[in-house]
Amino acid sequence: MAISISHLGYKKLSRVIFEWQAADRASLLALFVLMEVFSHWLWCLFVWWQRDVYVSSVDMDLLYPSWIGVTLTGIFFFWMASRLSPLRKDGHSLHKWQAVLVAVYSIYIAVVILVMGHSSLVSGVSLVGGAMLAMMLIRRRYVWKAFLGHIVLIVVFTVFPYFGFVLPTLRQTAVTNANAFPVVTYTYMGYSAVTSVESSIYNSILQNSKLSWETLSQLRFSSAFFWRATHLYMALPKAIFIIYTFRTLLLILDASKKEILQHANQDELTQLQSRRYGLMQMKEALIAIKDQQDFSVILLDLDWFKEINDKYGHEVGDRVLAEVAQTLLQSLAEETIISRYGGEEFLIVLPDTKHDSAMLIAEQIRLSIANQIINVEDDITFNVTTSLGLYTLTHEERNCIKQTQEILAQQEAPHTTIQTKKAKSRAIKFTRDQVNHPASIDQPPHDICQRLIRAADKALYEAKGRGRNQVVSANEMCDSEEGVATSLYGT
Numbered sequence: 001m002a003i004s005i006s007h008l009g010y011k012k013l014s015r016v017i018f019e020w021q022a023a024d025r026a027s028l029l030a031l032f033v034l035m036e037v038f039s040h041w042l043w044c045l046f047v048w049w050q051r052d053v054y055v056s057s058v059d060m061d062l063l064y065p066s067w068i069g070v071t072l073t074g075i076f077f078f079w080m081a082s083r084l085s086p087l088r089k090d091g092h093s094l095h096k097w098q099a100v101l102v103a104v105y106s107i108y109i110a111v112v113i114l115v116m117g118h119s120s121l122v123s124g125v126s127l128v129g130g131a132m133l134a135m136m137l138i139r140r141r142y143v144w145k146a147f148l149g150h151i152v153l154i155v156v157f158t159v160f161p162y163f164g165f166v167l168p169t170l171r172q173t174a175v176t177n178a179n180a181f182p183v184v185t186y187t188y189m190g191y192s193a194v195t196s197v198e199s200s201i202y203n204s205i206l207q208n209s210k211l212s213w214e215t216l217s218q219l220r221f222s223s224a225f226f227w228r229a230t231h232l233y234m235a236l237p238k239a240i241f242i243i244y245t246f247r248t249l250l251l252i253l254d255a256s257k258k259e260i261l262q263h264a265n266q267d268e269l270t271q272l273q274s275r276r277y278g279l280m281q282m283k284e285a286l287i288a289i290k291d292q293q294d295f296s297v298i299l300l301d302l303d304w305f306k307e308i309n310d311k312y313g314h315e316v317g318d319r320v321l322a323e324v325a326q327t328l329l330q331s332l333a334e335e336t337i338i339s340r341y342g343g344e345e346f347l348i349v350l351p352d353t354k355h356d357s358a359m360l361i362a363e364q365i366r367l368s369i370a371n372q373i374i375n376v377e378d379d380i381t382f383n384v385t386t387s388l389g390l391y392t393l394t395h396e397e398r399n400c401i402k403q404t405q406e407i408l409a410q411q412e413a414p415h416t417t418i419q420t421k422k423a424k425s426r427a428i429k430f431t432r433d434q435v436n437h438p439a440s441i442d443q444p445p446h447d448i449c450q451r452l453i454r455a456a457d458k459a460l461y462e463a464k465g466r467g468r469n470q471v472v473s474a475n476e477m478c479d480s481e482e483g484v485a486t487s488l489y490g491t
């Protein structure tokens, strides 16, 4: 393998395997197959060793050619595992080798199922599990084709006997005496034969309702027990291994999903929420707000930031942004939504905060940042100032919006209730789009976040115009002029 794996822990090792090159993963699959073939080889050795015991359960004439077949297949996969890794750069022949690998393995497994007898456990695990494992490690197109071919082979083998073809099977199959113990079986057993074998085993083991070691050791003479144990031996280690690999894959997927979400939701430089995630959180907070609660939004922009960049360089500019973000995180409560809205602009959402409290908080933020000393080098320090625009959506205004939504909804209906003229005219524009997108009148208008931010932005613009390093409230501007109100309620 290309990577030394001795020092890697379980999780790291799992991740490393999925980051391997295609050729290394294909040779890993060849090695897994080799392990499986070797376990089949050991089974043949065991049966040959105990041939006196199993001569009545296993067709010994077929055991030897099967054993030779298993040995040759094992040598082939051993050779293939050693050939695949050096193929890393040659994609074309790698594809060819992958196709050969799955084709030979599919035929091998089909023959194993055939000669071992149709155990649903072995065929199920091989068909589904083998395909899943191979899809993780080599080209999916080949595995898919092999999977379909495998299904065809199983169907063909199943219907063959109905056309008079005798297929070879290692299993001696015919019940000669189901009541004797040890039971000798020669045919493929039907349900009633299996039941009688089970009950004779049960009666023999539990003599006088007690477990007897002597009768327990006699179990190995039972053909039914032997073949069940064989099928478990063939299927279970493979099933456990495949489920383990799948679990590992899912763990890696979970970790990757978490990483991707973190990248999408977090701004890398400041570690604050990204603009998209901040807006999403803001909308959720707006939906969750209770009847009597007010909702405040602050837009904060660094003053003369271009000059800082020009004077000290972009790296220092980046550090300023990161330090301002840290100040925001430290000075605001946990439920506050803080996101990087643009280059040097931050959006702060204060759910359940009245206008006066929000003004106090904004003023505190401004002071904290202004008092923060930025060190460029040992002897060079400076301060940055910020301008903040604030807007508070009061619960009265929200009620007004809600009422207007109701008015517009009722205008669709034949009977309308009488509403105050003022509320109607203020809110009608705000909710016009909502009626065009009729979700629910309990939901805020779909672009309400943009409108609140737009109002805060007007106030921010005003703060810049008044000389920077100050907080301006859009609500106070709203009381003195119509501009902000129009931007909030208009389109």
Ligand SMILES: Nc1nc2c(ncn2[C@@H]2O[C@H](COP(=O)(O)OP(=O)(O)OP(=O)(O)O)[C@@H](O)[C@H]2O)c(=O)[nH]1
Pocket: 269, 301, 302, 303, 304, 305, 306, 307, 309, 313, 314, 315, 316, 317, 318, 321, 342, 343, 344, 464, 468
């Ligand atoms: N270092 C750094 N600079 C950035 C980043 N994003 C935006 N900027 C810079 O921020 C500056 C913003 O400049 P302006 O929009 O003119 O604003 P200003 O200089 O702060 O002036 P006022 O906002 O009017 O006080 C630009 O020079 C951008 O290049 C960033 O991530 N890192």
